[in-house]
Amino acid sequence: EDQVTQSPEALRLQEGESSSLNCSYTVSGLRGLFWYRQDPGKGPEFLFTLYSAGEEKEKERLKATLTKKESFLHITAPKPEDSATYLCAVQAGGGADGLTFGKGTHLIIQP
Amino acid sequence: ETGVTQTPRHLVMGMTNKKSLKCEQHLGHNAMYWYKQSAKKPLELMFVYSLEERVENNSVPSRFSPECPNSSHLFLHLHTLQPEDSALYLCASSQGAAGTNEKLFFGSGTQLSVL
Numbered sequence: 001e002d003q004v005t006q007s008p009e010a011l012r013l014q015e016g017e018s019s020s021l022n023c024s025y026t027v028s029g030l031r032g033l034f035w036y037r038q039d040p041g042k043g044p045e046f047l048f049t050l051y052s053a054g055e056e057k058e059k060e061r062l063k064a065t066l067t068k069k070e071s072f073l074h075i076t077a078p079k080p081e082d083s084a085t086y087l088c089a090v091q092a093g094g095g096a097d098g099l100t101f102g103k104g105t106h107l108i109i110q111p
Numbered sequence: 112e113t114g115v116t117q118t119p120r121h122l123v124m125g126m127t128n129k130k131s132l133k134c135e136q137h138l139g140h141n142a143m144y145w146y147k148q149s150a151k152k153p154l155e156l157m158f159v160y161s162l163e164e165r166v167e168n169n170s171v172p173s174r175f176s177p178e179c180p181n182s183s184h185l186f187l188h189l190h191t192l193q194p195e196d197s198a199l200y201l202c203a204s205s206q207g208a209a210g211t212n213e214k215l216f217f218g219s220g221t222q223l224s225v226l
Contacts, residue, residue, distance in 0.1 A: 004153070034214060043115070043201050043217030044154075087154070098144055098156040098167065099215065 002027045002092050006102035013078055013109050021073040021105045023088030033071050034099060035064050036087040044087055047073075078109045114138065117202050117218035125226055126192060132221045134185040134202030141208050143185040144215065145177060148199040160185060161208045192225045199223070 003026045013019055025033065032051055036044035048057040050066040057064050061082060063074040073086055085106045089099035115136045124130050136143065145157040159167035160179040174196075176188040185202055199222050203215040 036217075042219050043203070044215075046214045046216070049214055089154075098146075098159055098169075099154075100156075101154040103151065103153050 002090060002100040004088055004090055004100055004102035006086075006088050006105050008105060009103065010106040011108070013075075013107070015079060015109055015111050016077045018074070018076045018078070020075070021086055021107070023071040023073070023102055024069060025071070025088075025090050027090050027092035027100070029092050030090060032091045033066055034089045034091070035071070035073055036089065038085045038087055038104070047086075075107070078107075080109045080111050083107055083109045115202055115204055115216050115218035117200075117221050119221060120219065121222045121224075123224045123226065124189070124192065126194070128192075129188070129190040131189065132187040132200055132202075132223075134187075134218055136183055136185075136202075136204040136216070138204055138206070138216060140204035140206050140216070141182060142205045143179060143182075144203040144205075145185070145187055146201040146203060146217075148201055148220070150198075154201065158187075189223075192223075194225050197223055197225045 005024045007022045032049050034049050035047040037047055038044045048064040053068045055066050061076050065072045085104040087104045089101040091099050118133045142161045144159050147155045147157055156169045157171045158177040163179050163182055174191050178186040199220045201220045202218045205215050
């Protein structure tokens with residue numbers, strides 16, 4: 001059974017204080033690892049897809065990396081508008097199984 | 112209008128009611144999904160439609176009944192729900208057929224409360 005574990009569950013940072021969110025996964029045949037951002041009262045918004053170990057992707061203050069067992073979302077010099085819940089998801093196997101999500105990390109950036 | 116639109120945004124229903132959730136995507140995508148999001152739990156996949164045919168029913172109780180009349184519209188019909196069915200129901204779409212590793216575009220969801 002595919003499993004995705006995100007840590008920490010919640011993280012409070014000061015504005016400008018860099019940190020990383022972790023996503024550990026156990027899947028049979030990873031086809032893609034996805035990061036989403038979810039704001040209160042809204043659906044998840046796509047950030048990145050990573051396909052193979054060693055791959056990195058960047059967008060503004062966010063950088064996602066992937067190893068064979070986990071992914072990190074690095075947040076550099078965050079701003080209050082980066083406050084959100086960040087969700088990690090994996091797609092595995094060969095069928096139309098959709099994505100398996102983690103519970104998310106609730107990130108708060110204090111001014 | 113662009114993106115994925117869900118209506119209603121909020122719904123309160125009794126256990127004996129029948130209601131329907133509606134989803135419309137304006138992206139020209141080929142696959143549509145229903146996800147359930149409960150507090151403190153990961154998003155759970157409920158149903159997948161690819162090219163208007165259901166390809167995945169993730170062991171969902173029969174009190175939830177999906178309908179996909181065309182590639183742009185998706186419904187979730189609800190009847191005799193239980194209080195534990197209260198959750199945020201999210202619709203999503205993807206460009207390729209389901210299972211082709213496409214990123215998902217989500218609507219804002221319907222917050223359902225079952226009394």
